[in-house]
Amino acid sequence: MQMANVSKRGSKTLHAEIAGAGFAGLTAAAALAQRGWSVRLHEKDEELRAFGAGIYLWHNGLRVLEAVGALEDVLNGSHTPPVYETWRHNKSVSRETFNGLPWRIMTRQHLHNALANRARAAGVEIRTKSEVVKADPSGKIELASGEVLEADLVVGADGVASKVRDSVGFEYDRWVSVDGLIRMLVPRKKKELGAGEWDNTIDMWHFWPRVQRILYSPCNDNELYLGFMAPAADPRGSRVPIDLEYWMELFPFLEPVLVEAAKKDTARYDxxxxxxxxxWTRGKVALIGDAAHAMCPALAQGAGCAMVNALSLAMELDEVADVEEALKSWEKRIRPITDRCQALSGEYAANRALSKGNQFTRQALEAARYDPTRRVFSW
Ligand SMILES: Cc1cc2nc3c(=O)[nH]c(=O)nc-3n(C[C@H](O)[C@H](O)[C@H](O)COP(=O)(O)OP(=O)(O)OC[C@H]3O[C@@H](n4cnc5c(N)ncnc54)[C@H](O)[C@@H]3O)c2cc1C
Incomplete structure (x- = not known):
């Protein structure tokens, strides 16, 4: 891959500066370095780590992992539930298998480690405690230390509060939902839970006597990802550590795992x-991931789309010689899928539509069905 790249661009090795070592930044770093770019990745935190608990990836994200060589590591120690079940008031309303579409649940750290390992193996220089405070479309970034670095490509993968985005002056609209989620990992406690299909994903909704939802998602044999959803206006439902009595009232059968969840005081209500x-692009600057398209998690596609867009960016730069032209054609090609996914995810979240069951329609799974390596909807 390196040889092909060098021959296409003459003798010059192209250089990228990337802000943010989340799923988007790590994927972009690995994919570019694997194509012969010299890549420096800046992470403002002291160490590389993932925030949050568990994560769902679908066919699109799994194809990206395969393309960067991280799929095997991720499949080892993650889980595909036999069924995605939706309950309303503790009664099953749908059991979905997505027509065989591949999907997987894992801990965020597991995914993060696999991507970081691929980035390192591809020769990416990773700088921690390195905050990017400013970027310029001419291809410059400025660090909190005052250092200024130049590149052929600047990637803003620095999340929802992106300084790359805001310093360049990209305009955007912002919408915040009335609901939020507390996320955490707890031990599976399968035996203690008693009889039940506890290997399934179970999305448990209550609207009476109040809105409360638990998304039950097994990540592997030992770890369970629990999402506690409640409106932001509900002080007991949005409290951390969780209010055990309040959650037990509607989900008494989950007692063994709720007791574990109540011990966690480091979680956060988001x-x-x-x-x-x-x-998404200006001059030599491209935005990817939450910096470009933070979305509601209803369709569980924020990271999936981020990874697809990161890989697609590297692929486009491999094919179109001029960087600025490549960024424009990349955005034109890839953005509509993300836009539609983001819009539907927002609509689902606003209407709490997933509670009806059977909401993973073909349209809702559009982004999930996309295979960025072949640029086709392959499911
Ligand atoms: C409740 C909830 C559930 C979700 N569930 C799913 C799911 O199941 N599946 C899915 O695909 N998506 C899911 N998402 C979306 C997903 O979490 C995000 O879309 C994804 O993590 C975005 O990745 P990112 O790399 O763009 O940003 P981040 O994960 O925010 O990473 C940004 C990185 O940049 C660093 N950084 C920030 N600023 C700077 C700076 N100035 N300089 C240097 N470094 C910086 C940060 O420390 C961080 O490491 C969910 C989101 C929420 C809120």
Whole structure:
């Protein structure tokens, strides 16, 4: 791959500076370095780590992992539930298998480690405690230390509060939902839970006597990802550590795992957010991931789309010689899928549509069905 790249661009090795070592930044770093770019990745935190608990990846994200060589590591120690079940008031309303579409649940750290390992193996220089405070479309970034670095490509993968985005002056609309989620990992406690299909994903909704939802998602043999959803206006439902009595009242059969969840005081209540930008690129700057398209998690596609867009960016730069032209054609090609996914995810979140069951329609799974390596919807 390196040889092909060098021959196409003459003798010059192209250089990228990337802000943010989340799923988007790590994927972009690995994919570019694997194509012969010299890549420096800046992470503002002291160490590389993932925030949050568990994560769902679908066919699109799994194809990206395969393309960067991280699929095997991720499949080892993650889980595909036999069924995605939806309950309303503790009664099953749907059991979905997505027509065989591949999907997987894992801990965020597991996914993060696999991507970081691929980035390192591809020769990416990873700088921690390195905050990017400013970027310029001419291809410059400025660090909190005052150092200024130049590149052929600047990637803003620095999340929902992106400094790359805001310093360049990208305009966007922002919408925050009325609901939010507390996320945590607890031990599976399968035996203690008693009889039940506890290997399934179970999305458990209550609207009476109040809105409360638990998304039950097994990540592997030992770890269970629990999402506690409640409106932000509900002080008991949005409290951390969770209010055991309050959650036990509606989900008494989950007692063994709720007792574990109540011990966690480091979790956080997060509102859902949608950011829609007018453009994702300017000059030599490209935005990817939550910096470009933070979306509600209803369709569980924020990271999936981020990874697809990161890989697609590297692929486009491999094919179109001029960087600025490549960024424009990349956005034109890839953005509509993300835009539609973001819009539907926001609509689902606003209407709490997933509670009806059977909401993973073909349209809702559009982004999930996309195979970025072949640029086709392959399911
Ligand atoms: C409740 C909830 C559930 C979700 N569930 C799913 C799911 O199941 N599946 C799915 O695909 N998506 C899911 N998402 C979306 C997903 O979490 C995000 O879309 C994804 O993590 C975005 O990745 P990112 O790399 O763009 O940003 P981040 O994960 O935010 O990473 C940004 C990185 O940049 C660093 N950084 C920030 N600023 C700077 C700076 N100035 N300089 C240097 N470094 C910086 C940060 O420390 C961080 O490491 C969910 C989101 C929420 C809120």
């Amino acid at each position: 509102r859902y957010q949608t950011n829609t930008l007018k453009e």
